[in-house]
Each structure stands twice: as structure tokens, then as C-alpha cells.
Amino acid sequence: MNTHRFRKTWLLLFPLFGLWSLGPSCSSNQVVTPEEHLRTMRLQMVEQQLRQRGIRDERVLQTMAEIPRHLFVSVPRRREAYDDRPLPIDEGQTISQPYIVALMTESLLLTGTENVLEIGTGSGYQAAVLSRLAQRVYSIEILPRLAETARARLAALGYDNVTVILGDGNYGWAPGSPYDAVIVTAATPHVPQALLDQLAAEGRLVAPVTRDGVQHLLRLRKGRRSITEEDLGLVQFVPLIGGEP
Ligand code: SAM
Numbered sequence: 001m002n003t004h005r006f007r008k009t010w011l012l013l014f015p016l017f018g019l020w021s022l023g024p025s026c027s028s029n030q031v032v033t034p035e036e037h038l039r040t041m042r043l044q045m046v047e048q049q050l051r052q053r054g055i056r057d058e059r060v061l062q063t064m065a066e067i068p069r070h071l072f073v074s075v076p077r078r079r080e081a082y083d084d085r086p087l088p089i090d091e092g093q094t095i096s097q098p099y100i101v102a103l104m105t106e107s108l109l110l111t112g113t114e115n116v117l118e119i120g121t122g123s124g125y126q127a128a129v130l131s132r133l134a135q136r137v138y139s140i141e142i143l144p145r146l147a148e149t150a151r152a153r154l155a156a157l158g159y160d161n162v163t164v165i166l167g168d169g170n171y172g173w174a175p176g177s178p179y180d181a182v183i184v185t186a187a188t189p190h191v192p193q194a195l196l197d198q199l200a201a202e203g204r205l206v207a208p209v210t211r212d213g214v215q216h217l218l219r220l221r222k223g224r225r226s227i228t229e230e231d232l233g234l235v236q237f238v239p240l241i242g243g244e245p
Contacts, residue, residue: 072125119169120185124150170243186240
């Protein structure tokens with residue numbers, strides 16, 4: 001063999017092997033891996049659906065830019081995970097629209113030290129977002145299959161300050177109370193008294209409440225003597241089930 005030609009070919013090929021070994025993103029053809037594509041979609045979601053619509057809390061924006069929402073939906077739904085809408089999950093339930101997750105989370109005014117209660121674990125996505133913004137999260141889900149899947153998913157992804165409880169959220173979770181923040185992710189005709197009782201002084205509670213057939217997203221704040229209420233706008237959630245017969 002002509003050694004000169006061999007050396008020349010090797011010298012030409014060597015840089016290509018070097019690039020190839022670093023992975024597809026380094027090739028001159030700009031191959032984008034599925035993970036990179038999903039990350040790009042997630043960042044677009046944050047800019048276009050959240051920031052441009054008025055979400056201002058940088059901690060919320062940053063957290064939602066990091067959490068892989070596509071891992072909280074079924075595999076065939078992953079490409080839709082960053083769409084501007086809720087998506088179906090198992091048992092006829094839904095994972096909320098990203099903007100609504102951001103709005104509700106921002107409304108809780110979390111600083112990182114809070115003990116939080118969520119009613120309606122569903123996919124576990126909202127709980128994952130809360131887990132990065134508060135100290136401790138208890139999340140109650142009434143449907144056993146959803147509770148089991150969300151518990152396993154959150155544990156596998158390392159959200160280890162979240163406890164998923166199988167039960168009826170109408171009664172809250174007294175052993176974990178008092179809560180600095182409570183979030184209800186299913187629509188109710190009135191905020192269950194147990195949730196107000198388990199809310200700490202100065203605590204915030206966000207819930208979709210149905211009045212005259214329309215759902216209003218309400219934020220309640222527990223003062224020393226009274227509870228104040230703000231209407232954050234109209235929403236559409238699946239109904240809260242269970243409660244008093
Ligand atoms: N937060 C969820 C997420 O991030 O995927 C979405 C919640 S989905 C809109 C509403 C959830 O509330 C459903 O999973 C439903 O089974 C649950 N749910 C309904 N009534 C409930 C109750 N009384 N107690 C606890 N969970 C309830």
C-alpha cells in the first residue's frame with residue numbers, strides 16, 4: 001500500500017471521526033436530536049405562551065423552561081406536550097395548559113420555603129413545577145391509577161420533595177398542614193372548608209370555582225380575621241369529584 005496515500009487519507013478522515021464521536025449535534029449538517037428539538041419547543045413555550053402573556057415571575061419561567069413536560073404525557077402525545085392547550089392523560093383527565101400552570105403557580109407567590117398542598121395530581125407535572133419552587137409538596141389524587149403513575153414518575157425523575165397521596169382532596173391532608181399555599185386543579189362549586197382550615201395564616205389558595213355555570217380562577221388570601229378573594233379570570237377545568245354526598 002502506498003503509505004503516503006494512506007497517511008493522507010487518515011489525516012483527512014481523522015477530524016471527521018472526531019466530530020462524529022461528539023454526537024450528531026456537532027456534524028456540519030446540524031442534525032438536531034429529539035431532545036434538543038423538545039428543548040427548543042419548551043423554550044418557545046416559555047417565551048410565547050408565558051412571558052408574552054404576562055407571566056413575570058422569573059423563577060416560574062425558569063422552572064417551566066427546565067421541566068421536561070413531555071415526560072408527563074403518554075409517548076404518542078409527546079410532540080404535543082408544548083402546545084398551547086391542555087392534553088388528555090389517562091382516566092379521562094387532563095394535564096393543564098402551560099399558561100394556566102404558570103398563572104396558578106405564579107399566583108401562589110412562592111419564595112422557596114413553603115409547604116404546599118395540591119389537589120388533583122393528574123400527570124404530576126404541576127407538582128413537579130411546585131417542587132422546584134417550594135420546600136415541600138403534598139399532592140392528592142382521587143384516581144388510584146393516576147396516583148400510582150404520577151408517584152412513580154415523580155420519583156424516577158428525582159422530584160423527591162413531593163408526596164403523592166391517594167384520597168379525596170375535598171378533605172385536604174391534615175397531617176401535612178398548615179399549608180402556606182394550596183392549589184386546586186379541578187373545578188369546584190365552592191372551596192372545601194377543610195382546605196381553608198388547613199391553610200396557614202397569610203396563606204394563598206388558588207382554585208377554579210364554578211359560579212353561574214362559569215369557572216372563575218380565584219385566589220383567596222387568609223388574613224388574621226378574614227379571607228379576601230381576587231378573580232384572576234375565566235378558566236375551564238375538569239370537575240372536582242367526591243366530597244360531601
Ligand atoms: N395537576 C394535574 C397535572 O399537572 O397534570 C392536572 C389535574 S387534572 C386537570 C384534575 C385532576 O384532579 C385529575 O387527575 C382528577 O382525577 C383529580 N381529582 C378530581 N377530583 C379530585 C378529588 N376530589 N381529590 C383529588 N383529586 C381529584
